[in-house]
Amino acid sequence: MLPYSTQFIEEDDIAAVVEILNGSHLTQGAKVEEFEEAIARYVGARYCVSFNSATSALHAAYASAGIGEDDEIITTPISFVATSNMAIALGAKPIFCDIKRDGNIDETLIEGLITPKTKAIVPVDFAGKPVAIEKIKEIAQKHNLLVIEDASHALGSAIDGKKIGSFSDMTIFSFHAIKPITTGEGGAVVTDNEAYANALRLFRSHGIMKKELWNSDMVSLGYNFRLTEFAAALGLSQLNKLDRFLQVREQIGRYYDERFSGHKLFTTISIDSNEQSARHLYPLLLNPELHCVKEEIFSELQSRGIGVQVHYKPIYQNSFYKERYGEQRLSTTEHFYRSEISIPCHQKMALENAVMVADVVLDVMEKYSHRGCSF
Ligand SMILES: *Cc1c(COP(=O)(O)O)cnc(C)c1O
Numbered sequence: 001m002l003p004y005s006t007q008f009i010e011e012d013d014i015a016a017v018v019e020i021l022n023g024s025h026l027t028q029g030a031k032v033e034e035f036e037e038a039i040a041r042y043v044g045a046r047y048c049v050s051f052n053s054a055t056s057a058l059h060a061a062y063a064s065a066g067i068g069e070d071d072e073i074i075t076t077p078i079s080f081v082a083t084s085n086m087a088i089a090l091g092a093k094p095i096f097c098d099i100k101r102d103g104n105i106d107e108t109l110i111e112g113l114i115t116p117k118t119k120a121i122v123p124v125d126f127a128g129k130p131v132a133i134e135k136i137k138e139i140a141q142k143h144n145l146l147v148i149e150d151a152s153h154a155l156g157s158a159i160d161g162k163k164i165g166s167f168s169d170m171t172i173f174s175f176h177a178i179k180p181i182t183t184g185e186g187g188a189v190v191t192d193n194e195a196y197a198n199a200l201r202l203f204r205s206h207g208i209m210k211k212e213l214w215n216s217d218m219v220s221l222g223y224n225f226r227l228t229e230f231a232a233a234l235g236l237s238q239l240n241k242l243d244r245f246l247q248v249r250e251q252i253g254r255y256y257d258e259r260f261s262g263h264k265l266f267t268t269i270s271i272d273s274n275e276q277s278a279r280h281l282y283p284l285l286l287n288p289e290l291h292c293v294k295e296e297i298f299s300e301l302q303s304r305g306i307g308v309q310v311h312y313k314p315i316y317q318n319s320f321y322k323e324r325y326g327e328q329r330l331s332t333t334e335h336f337y338r339s340e341i342s343i344p345c346h347q348k349m350a351l352e353n354a355v356m357v358a359d360v361v362l363d364v365m366e367k368y369s370h371r372g373c374s375f
Pocket of ligand 1: 055082152174175187
């Protein structure tokens with residue numbers, strides 16, 4: 001099975017990890033710092049604070065922004081649950097905003113959801129395609145809100161050559177195995193704000209500040225959300241290859257774009273010419289006449305070796321959310337969920353794999369088109 005996304009680990013990645021394992025220091029130290037500096041430099045932010053996952057990074061970012069009991073954040077339902085879960089973990093309530101046809105939050109609907117309780121707007125660069133960040137920042141400035149961007153899909157994405165990570169008050173990246181680069185598990189927050197960076201570091205490590213000699217002081221409640229030295233060594237080695245990984249995913253994405261262009265049964269998501277997408281996912285959007293056969297299409301693609309997945313079941317459709325907040329239905333979100341299937345797009349693929357995927361996709365779509373759904 002060709003997976004929709006996967007890690008690409010080479011000999012030099014392994015050597016970098018082994019070197020740390022043969023050394024004396026395994027927990028957060030010099031390599032972590034080096035990795036953080038390299039990420040900050042790459043995206044064009046002043047500070048980077050790494051974590052053992054993007055989930056912990058989101059948790060820390062919300063806490064450092066002072067988000068807590070009875071606050072609200074405005075976010076997208078088309079994301080992994082961690083985006084909103086970590087706000088709930090602090091006592092806040094996620095308010096879900098509908099999306100656009102490209103899977104990103106619809107910035108024109110955000111203002112209507114702002115209340116006196118709103119603290120932050122939390123957009124997600126879906127599949128790696130940048131959100132309308134300048135417009136979102138304008139809304140945030142006007143209403144005195146923070147922008148905390150979940151860019152777990154978007155390390156390497158850019159607008160007019162300016163990298164994601166250099167726009168928002170805080171931006172979160174994931175280094176989970178199948179994200180743009182990996183540390184096994186891992187994540188980071190980047191920011192230009194020194195106070196946030198300090199708060200993030202305290203939250204990551206028990207709220208303890210070092211004083212002199214043996215003396216330290218615990219000044220706030222914190223956790224152990226630290227990255228290991230060998231994870232950071234892997235991350236550094238992977239970061240050196242990010243531009244090569246991005247090139248491969250871009251080549252595959254463009255091939256699919258051309259091959260599927262103008263198809264009568266499904267559409268794809270176009271990337272604007274002034275934007276670069278990390279192409280973490282390659283989503284196909286079935287036209288309504290195929291919605292009723294999506295399960296058959298999904299199963300047949302899998303049985304023919306194409307590792308498809310659906311991103312995402314709207315967060316508000318999960319039991320936990322329904323029990324807490326009741327039933328919700330956002331129309332473009334629902335439509336998107338009925339349409340979306342992600343096909344393989346990753347740095348371990350060669351162009352001939354993409355040709356094979358496209359051949360099978362076109363064949364399967366054609367096969368089910370005759371069934372016809374009423375809608
Ligand atoms: C993967 C992902 C996360 C969680 O990342 P982890 O590193 O696995 O904790 C959060 N948000 C989005 C949008 C993701 O894709």
